[in-house]
Amino acid sequence: MTRPPAAPRPRLVVLDFDGTLADSFPWFCSVLNGVADRYRFRRVEAHEVEGLRLLGARAIVAHLGIPRWKLPLIARHMHRLAARDAGQIALFPGVPAMLAAVAEAGVPLAILSSNRADTVRRVLGPDNADRIGTYACGASVFGKARRLRTLLARTGVAPDRALCIGDEIRDLEAARALGCPFGAVAWGYTDSGALAALGPEHLFSEPAEIARLVAGEADHMPRLAPGTTLVPLPLPNGS
Numbered sequence: 001m002t003r004p005p006a007a008p009r010p011r012l013v014v015l016d017f018d019g020t021l022a023d024s025f026p027w028f029c030s031v032l033n034g035v036a037d038r039y040r041f042r043r044v045e046a047h048e049v050e051g052l053r054l055l056g057a058r059a060i061v062a063h064l065g066i067p068r069w070k071l072p073l074i075a076r077h078m079h080r081l082a083a084r085d086a087g088q089i090a091l092f093p094g095v096p097a098m099l100a101a102v103a104e105a106g107v108p109l110a111i112l113s114s115n116r117a118d119t120v121r122r123v124l125g126p127d128n129a130d131r132i133g134t135y136a137c138g139a140s141v142f143g144k145a146r147r148l149r150t151l152l153a154r155t156g157v158a159p160d161r162a163l164c165i166g167d168e169i170r171d172l173e174a175a176r177a178l179g180c181p182f183g184a185v186a187w188g189y190t191d192s193g194a195l196a197a198l199g200p201e202h203l204f205s206e207p208a209e210i211a212r213l214v215a216g217e218a219d220h221m222p223r224l225a226p227g228t229t230l231v232p233l234p235l236p237n238g239s
């Protein structure tokens, strides 16, 4: 049996932050119900968490009964709390080595996050932060596609050579909207089976796999079926 040809090496790796590089889900759960009380949306009981990890952000927002107009206020408050608590949030094991290996392979790194750039840099620490060429931070919850479009335009990288990596369905949707390949990580906020069901080009089970793929050593990664083409989706309104 012949193997599918290895994908061309990416010219840019675009990383999500929370749930992809930063292990912030325990912190997120610890502050969520306080934010729910303050902004009057549904509290989340411990037994609901696994079910919510199967859903995309739109479905979670609907489940919590959050009206669209409140979302930017809630996100801004959450990001203030994250800035306050940045010292409690750690990177996933293997992330610093992955960033170093990708940088060593000569492939530029960008971060595309809804979180604030100052918080992202603090959690990364100075050595890791210096490896990131571009910070596209502060995207609205559903505004990542627009940020990604700007990032691609600024860097001049063709969408099919920009490998986007994230842990949420909205990360995958942003990549698809621009026609970028997407690698889902199995260690983040969204359940890995729910991400796999959407047919990401790659599914990573540990950060070292990202480095191996980018360095061109891994043509065994799960891929879309041969013949599947990436069709850019229209950008959702307001994103």
Ligand SMILES: O=C(O)COP(=O)(O)O
Pocket (backbone or CB within 6 Å): 016, 017, 018, 019, 075, 079, 112, 113, 114, 115, 116
């Ligand atoms: O802080 C958030 O709202 C989520 O951040 P992310 O975009 O890095 O996942």
